[in-house]
Amino acid sequence: xxxxxxxxxxxxxxxxxxxxxxxxxxxxxxxxxxxxxxxxxxxxxxxxxxxxxxxxxxxxxxxxxxxxxxxxxxxxxxxxxxxxxxxxxxxxxxxxxxxxxxxxxxxxxxxxxxxxxxxxxxxxxxxxxxxxxxxxxxxxxxxxxxxxxxxxxxxxxxxxxxxxxxxxxxxxxxxxxxxxxxxxxxxxxxxxxxxxxxxxxxxxxxxxxxxxxxxxxxxxxxxxxxxxxxxxxxxxxxxxxxxxxxxxxxxxxxxxxxxxxxxxxxxxxxxxx
Amino acid sequence: xxxxxxxxxxxxxxxxxxxxxxxxxxxxxxxxxxxxxxxxxxxxxxxxxxxxxxxxxxxxxxxxxxxxxxxxxxxxxxxxxxxxxxxxxxxxxxxxxxxxxxxxxxxxxxxxxxxxxxxxxxxxxxxxxxxxxxxxxxxxxxxxxxxxxxxxxxxxxxxxxxxxxxxxxxxxxxxxxxxxxxxxxxxxxxxxxxxxxxxxxxxxxxxxxxxxxxxxxxxxxxxxxxxxxxxxxxxxxxxxxxxxxxxxxxxxxxxxxxxxxxxxxxxxxxx
Numbered sequence: 001x002x003x004x005x006x007x008x009x010x011x012x013x014x015x016x017x018x019x020x021x022x023x024x025x026x027x028x029x030x031x032x033x034x035x036x037x038x039x040x041x042x043x044x045x046x047x048x049x050x051x052x053x054x055x056x057x058x059x060x061x062x063x064x065x066x067x068x069x070x071x072x073x074x075x076x077x078x079x080x081x082x083x084x085x086x087x088x089x090x091x092x093x094x095x096x097x098x099x100x101x102x103x104x105x106x107x108x109x110x111x112x113x114x115x116x117x118x119x120x121x122x123x124x125x126x127x128x129x130x131x132x133x134x135x136x137x138x139x140x141x142x143x144x145x146x147x148x149x150x151x152x153x154x155x156x157x158x159x160x161x162x163x164x165x166x167x168x169x170x171x172x173x174x175x176x177x178x179x180x181x182x183x184x185x186x187x188x189x190x191x192x193x194x195x196x197x198x199x200x201x202x203x204x205x206x207x208x209x210x211x212x213x214x215x216x217x218x219x220x221x222x223x224x225x226x227x228x229x230x231x232x233x234x235x236x237x238x239x240x241x242x243x244x245x246x247x248x249x250x251x252x253x254x255x256x257x258x259x260x261x262x263x264x265x266x267x268x269x270x271x272x273x
Numbered sequence: 274x275x276x277x278x279x280x281x282x283x284x285x286x287x288x289x290x291x292x293x294x295x296x297x298x299x300x301x302x303x304x305x306x307x308x309x310x311x312x313x314x315x316x317x318x319x320x321x322x323x324x325x326x327x328x329x330x331x332x333x334x335x336x337x338x339x340x341x342x343x344x345x346x347x348x349x350x351x352x353x354x355x356x357x358x359x360x361x362x363x364x365x366x367x368x369x370x371x372x373x374x375x376x377x378x379x380x381x382x383x384x385x386x387x388x389x390x391x392x393x394x395x396x397x398x399x400x401x402x403x404x405x406x407x408x409x410x411x412x413x414x415x416x417x418x419x420x421x422x423x424x425x426x427x428x429x430x431x432x433x434x435x436x437x438x439x440x441x442x443x444x445x446x447x448x449x450x451x452x453x454x455x456x457x458x459x460x461x462x463x464x465x466x467x468x469x470x471x472x473x474x475x476x477x478x479x480x481x482x483x484x485x486x487x488x489x490x491x492x493x494x495x496x497x498x499x500x501x502x503x504x505x506x507x508x509x510x511x512x513x514x515x516x517x518x519x520x521x522x523x524x525x526x527x528x529x530x531x532x533x534x535x536x537x538x539x540x541x542x543x544x
Binding site for chain 1: 334335336354355356358359360362364365366368369370371379380383384411412413427428431437
């Protein structure tokens with residue numbers, strides 16, 4: 001077929017164009033980032049702003065060294081990372097398990113949908129005081145709040161994904177003789193993967209937001225605790241270190257998820273490259 | 274007549290079906306429809322949209338349970354979906370998360386065949402629908418016509434007894450459509466399955482079919498069955514031949530008589 005021949009020939013060229021565009025975009029992004037950083041450096045060193053409120057980068061850097069070598073910053077980082085990973089993994093896993101079942105079986109949906117909808121509009125942070133009274137101020141309440149928060153943000157996407165599997169795929173598989181188990185695992189699940197992964201990614205943001213908030217309120221370790229402590233002593237430089245640490249970790253985890261996402265949904269049609 | 278006495282490959286006996294919408298409105302889609310499809314026959318079900326032809330096909334496939342009546346396959350009642358009845362849909366039904374190869378393989382996997390058994394069959398049907406070189410491509414990388422080829426190859430590959438096709442070329446442009454029709458006939462001549470092909474396209478029906486069943490206005494019945502005595506193998510040139518034109522005129526008169534297309538365009542959808 002002629003059409004096919006053209007398609008094959010056109011491919012490398014298209015890819016090349018996409019690559020050039022991606023490189024251009026990266027350059028623009030790097031320049032944008034450097035500009036903001038440079039502007040902050042200039043302003044904070046100019047003497048026109050209060051250096052105690054807006055610490056210049058070199059002060060933040062030296063504070064980072066002190067925190068790392070003398071004040072257990074690594075332990076704070078690991079503690080926070082552990083809390084996020086544990087709570088997030090638990091919440092997202094639960095959401096995928098229950099969400100797919102809710103999307104597929106009307107009975108499971110009927111049982112759990114009202115419960116989920118009842119607690120979903122309430123910000124998870126509102127549970128913290130209750131959690132502290134129930135479980136004290138050790139790990140349990142923090143992990144639980146993160147789990148619940150991630151679960152709630154993720155599950156809507158999972159349910160929507162399974163419910164929105166195009167009927168024609170289900171019908172096609174049925175006419176080919178697929179039984180219910182084969183429909184669920186072979187059609188509904190793969191077709192819902194893009195939605196599920198969106199939920200998984202959105203939940204990651206929730207996890208970090210809740211983590212910091214819960215550590216600000218009650219903790220003896222962790223980045224949120226370190227920052228609250230720094231506030232008491234007016235150490236804006238230490239607060240900046242905390243912010244940067246959280247930012248870097250959240251960014252790295254999001255990148256990993258994005259990579260996984262692209263690998264798992266390479267079959268999807270998309271505009272973005 | 275008991276079921277086993279059916280001399281047809283597929284037989285619809287007195288199928289009646291009513292659609293009920295959420296507002297309690299009822300639409301009688303099919304009333305007492307009986308139709309027999311012979312073994313290895315290519316039968317086209319012809320009618321304008323809304324006449325119930327797709328509903329009848331979906332009932333044969335087992336995707337809809339009719340209010341009344343029975344579907345027989347080889348003389349045995351066959352009311353649910355089964356891998357004996359392969360279906361090609363109007364909408365794109367290739368699984369976008371599977372490559373061409375995996376799509377064609379899907380039905381065989383459902384039957385529990387081993388990789389070694391599947392491989393030669395998959396290769397054979399990918400060749401038969403002219404998709405060699407695209408085995409590892411995902412549907413998003415293919416044109417609409419090529420996706421239809423995947424669909425047809427996938428359905429042929431797991432070897433259902435009969436093939437049900439619901440306006441499979443309805444969304445294709447004229448050139449692609451003509452070519453797909455010729456290729457389908459080619460494929461069909463190699464493995465003569467019983468085919469029920471739903472279409473609203475007069476020329477398509479005449480070009481493909483051994484017999485054309487013209488449906489009536491709603492509630493749908495079979496108005497008339499017309500034998501198409503054009504020689505096979507059929508070539509695209511046939512469409513401009515005199516014999517073809519004569520059948521086309523006869524069918525058009527039927528159409529005109531039943532649906533009053535020329536004078537009654539405004540009435541469309543009212544019944």
